[in-house]
Amino acid sequence: MTSLAHDRYCDEILFQTDALRAAVTGADLTARVPTCPDWSLRDLVVHVGGAHRWAGEIVRTRAAAEIPDEEVPDAEGPGGDDPGALDAWLAEGAAGTVAALREAGPDTAVWTWAWEQRTAFWARRMAHETVVHRADAALATGTVYEVVPDLAADTIDEWLQIVAFSQAEGDPEAAELRGGGRSLHLHATDVPSAEWLIEFGEKDFTWRRAHEKATVALRGPLTELMLAFNRRQKPDEGGLEVLGDRDLLDFWLDRSSFG
Structure with a gap:
């Protein structure tokens, strides 16, 4: 399920990329990224730009199987240390991917690594990939970070789907997110109806939009809720x-991972 329109996701890829570019403009590209400590700012930009180009190549070629990274044109970023070249490369990659997504529309069959084998998946995934990594850039550079409510809520929805998919595929950490009688409530205090109830079953977990008492609740502004749920800040920041039961929240955060 996607809650936003295909064109909206395409728009957000461009908008979020421009905001990421603004966050790193003038910054020290060798600086470490606190939320991705193995990366410098330049590594972060190259990761995002490479992901855009990879998804764009899948959509552009109507790939029926995964495309290896080394077969994606210009995915490694520009050589040298010119910030302007890196900025242009990031912008060009996002624009090319969005052009491919718009031309294909949401329902074209393509390979994905997940539950949905159509281009709509890549529009949504690249929008949220950029949303979350823009937060990494903002946290590293001390710049302002804001996300409109419907996009922030959809980022949480997609993350829950990713973790559930990882669990179904046998990811050992996600597999531990079970055990009947426990639940986690996410409650955005600034956006009506932006609430989620995650319930641990004997074999897996389920979730729904609901306001109900739970074993533990995490509550506060929606953007901050999204950042904490994506492990970009601590739950008490x-x-x-x-x-309620802080250990259960930490249990979830420690075991909800990307693949």
């Missing part, structure tokens, strides 16, 4: 508060 950014005006967030934890009510």
Whole structure:
């Protein structure tokens, strides 16, 4: 399920990329990224730009199987240390991917690594990939970070789908997110109806939009809630508060991973 329109996701890829570019303009590209400590700012930009080009190549070629990274044109970023060249490369990659997504529309069959084998998946995934990594750039550079409510909420929805898919595929950490009688409530205090109830079953977990008492609740502004749920900040930062069993929340955060 996707909650936003295909064209909206395409628009957000461009908007979020431009905001990421603004966050790193003038910054020291050798500086480490606290939320991705193995990366410099330049590594972060190259990761995002490479992901854009990889998804764009899958859509452009109507790939029926995964395309190896080394077969994606210009995916490694420009040589040298020119910030202007890196900025132009990032912008060009996002624009090319969005052009391919718009031309294909949402329903063209293509390979994906997940539950949905059509281009709509890549539009949504690249929008949220850029949303979250823009947060990494903002946190590294001390720049302002804001996300509109419907996009922030959809980022949480997609992340829940990714973790559930990882669990179904046998990821050993996600497999531990089970055990009946426990639940986690996410409650955005600034956006009506932006609430999620995650319930641990004996074999897996399920979730739904609901306001109900849970074993533990994480509540606060929606953008901050999204950042904490994506492990970009601690659950007690950014005006967030934890009510109930903090160990269960930490258990979830420690075991919800990307692949």
